[in-house]
Amino acid sequence: MASILTNNSAMAALTTLRSISSNLESTQSRISSGMRVGSASDNAAYWSIATTMRSDNMALSSVQDALGLGAAKVDTAYSGMNSAIEVVKEIKAKLVAATEDGVDKTKIQQELNQLKDQLTSIASAASFSGENWLQADASGAVTKSVVASFVRADDGSVSVKKVDYALNTNNVLFDTSGGDLGILDKTYDVSAKSVTLSVNTDGVSEEVTVEAFTVDELIAQNATFTTNTVGSTTTQLADVGGVFYVKVDDTNWVQAVDVTGTGQEAVHDEAGVYYGVDTANAPPAAVAAPSSIADVDITGMNATQLNAMISGVDEALTEMTSAAASLGSVSARIDMQGEFVKKLSQSIEKGVGRLVDADMNEESTRLKALQTQQQLAIQALSIANSDSQNVLSLFR
Incomplete structure (x- = not known):
C-alpha cells in the first residue's frame, strides 16, 4: 500500500542508518582513544578492574622510588662500615706493633689518633637524606624501615610491606644516646x-x-x-x-x-x-679491655693491657664484619625487590591493556565495513524517500 502519511521503508532505512552511525561513532572513539573500554558504560566490570589496578600500579611506582631511596641509605651505611673496618684493621696492626720491646708508644699513639679521627669522620659522613645508620641511638629503640611493596589481599584490603633494620649495639659505630654502646665507643670484656x-x-x-x-x-x-x-x-x-x-x-x-x-x-x-x-x-674470668677504640691511649699500657686491648679490637672487628654482612644482605634484598616490583608493574600494565585496549587491526577493519554500510543505508533511505514522489505520477 502506498501512503503519503506513513513511509515504512523510510523508517526502516532510518533505523538502520541510526544503528550504523552509533556503531561507527563507537568504533571511531576506540580508534581515536586506543581503548576498547574507556568508561564504565563500555563495560562496567572491566572498567572497575582496570581503574583499581591502575591505582595499584601508581602505588607500585611510588614503591620503586622508595626502594631507590632505601637502597641509597643502605649502600651509604655499608660503604661507611666497610671503610671503618679497614681503619680498625690498621688500629689492630698498630696495637700489635706496640707490643714489641723498645717500641716508641708515643709515636704509635700519634698514628692511632689520626686513625681515630678518621673513624669519626667516616661515621659522620655516612649520611643520606638526613639519616645516619652508623652514628645513632644504639640503645635498641630505633628501627629503620625501607618500603618494599604494596600488597592487595584477596579480601580487597591493602597494606605496605617494609624491610626493617634495627639499630643496636652490634651495628652502630658511635652511640648518640650518651650510653657509649656503639661498637667503637664501648669497652669490651675479653677472655x-x-x-x-x-x-x-x-x-x-x-x-x-x-x-x-x-x-x-x-x-x-x-x-x-x-x-x-x-x-x-x-x-x-x-x-x-x-x-x-x-x-x-x-x-x-x-x-x-x-x-x-x-x-x-x-x-x-x-x-x-x-x-x-x-x-x-x-x-x-672475663677481663675488661683498658678502653674503647674511640678512646684508646697506649702510652701508659703494659703488656697485659695491650693484649686485652688487641682482643677488644678483634671483637669489634667481628661485630663490624657481621654488621657489614647484614647491610649487604639488606642491600641485596632491596635490589631483588626492586626488580620484582618493576616486573610486577609491567605485568599489571599488560593485564590492564588486555582488558581495555582496543585491537587497532580489528577496529580499522570494522571502520571500513561500517563506512560502507553507512553509504548503503543512506542510499536506501534516499530510495525510500523517493517512493512518496512516485505517487504524484498517479495523478498526472
Whole structure:
C-alpha cells in the first residue's frame, strides 16, 4: 500500500542508518582513544578492574622510588662500615706493633689518633637524606624501615610491606644516646678462648667448658709435638715445659692430664700413659679491655693491657664484619625487590591493556565495513524517500 502519511521503508532505512552511525561513532572513539573500554558504560566490570589496578600500579611506582631511596641509605651505611673496618684493621696492626720491646708508644699513639679521627669522620659522613645508620641511638629503640611493596589481599584490603633494620649495639659505630654502646665507643670484656667438650668418666658423659689454645700459641711457647695412631684414630700431644695439651678438633687444643686409672676416657695414649681433658682448666674470668677504640691511649699500657686491648679490637672487628654482612644482605634484598616490583608493574600494565585496549587491526577493519554500510543505508533511505514522489505520477 502506498501512503503519503506513513513511509515504512523510510523508517526502516532510518533505523538502520541510526544503528550504523552509533556503531561507527563507537568504533571511531576506540580508534581515536586506543581503548576498547574507556568508561564504565563500555563495560562496567572491566572498567572497575582496570581503574583499581591502575591505582595499584601508581602505588607500585611510588614503591620503586622508595626502594631507590632505601637502597641509597643502605649502600651509604655499608660503604661507611666497610671503610671503618679497614681503619680498625690498621688500629689492630698498630696495637700489635706496640707490643714489641723498645717500641716508641708515643709515636704509635700519634698514628692511632689520626686513625681515630678518621673513624669519626667516616661515621659522620655516612649520611643520606638526613639519616645516619652508623652514628645513632644504639640503645635498641630505633628501627629503620625501607618500603618494599604494596600488597592487595584477596579480601580487597591493602597494606605496605617494609624491610626493617634495627639499630643496636652490634651495628652502630658511635652511640648518640650518651650510653657509649656503639661498637667503637664501648669497652669490651675479653677472655681466653674456650671450647665445650663432652667428657666421659666411668661411663657418664658431662659437658665441660675449658680454655682453648691454637697451635700457633703452642708453637710460640716452644711446644714439642708427638703423634700417636691407634687403629684408625690419630691423636696429637703437645708438651710445653711439662704441661701437656691434646688436639680436640681442627683448630683447638686443650690442656691435658694423666687420666690413667681415673675412669676418664683417654684422648691420647703416649707410651702407655693415658691423657685426657683437664676439666679443672676452666677459661679465665672475663677481663675488661683498658678502653674503647674511640678512646684508646697506649702510652701508659703494659703488656697485659695491650693484649686485652688487641682482643677488644678483634671483637669489634667481628661485630663490624657481621654488621657489614647484614647491610649487604639488606642491600641485596632491596635490589631483588626492586626488580620484582618493576616486573610486577609491567605485568599489571599488560593485564590492564588486555582488558581495555582496543585491537587497532580489528577496529580499522570494522571502520571500513561500517563506512560502507553507512553509504548503503543512506542510499536506501534516499530510495525510500523517493517512493512518496512516485505517487504524484498517479495523478498526472
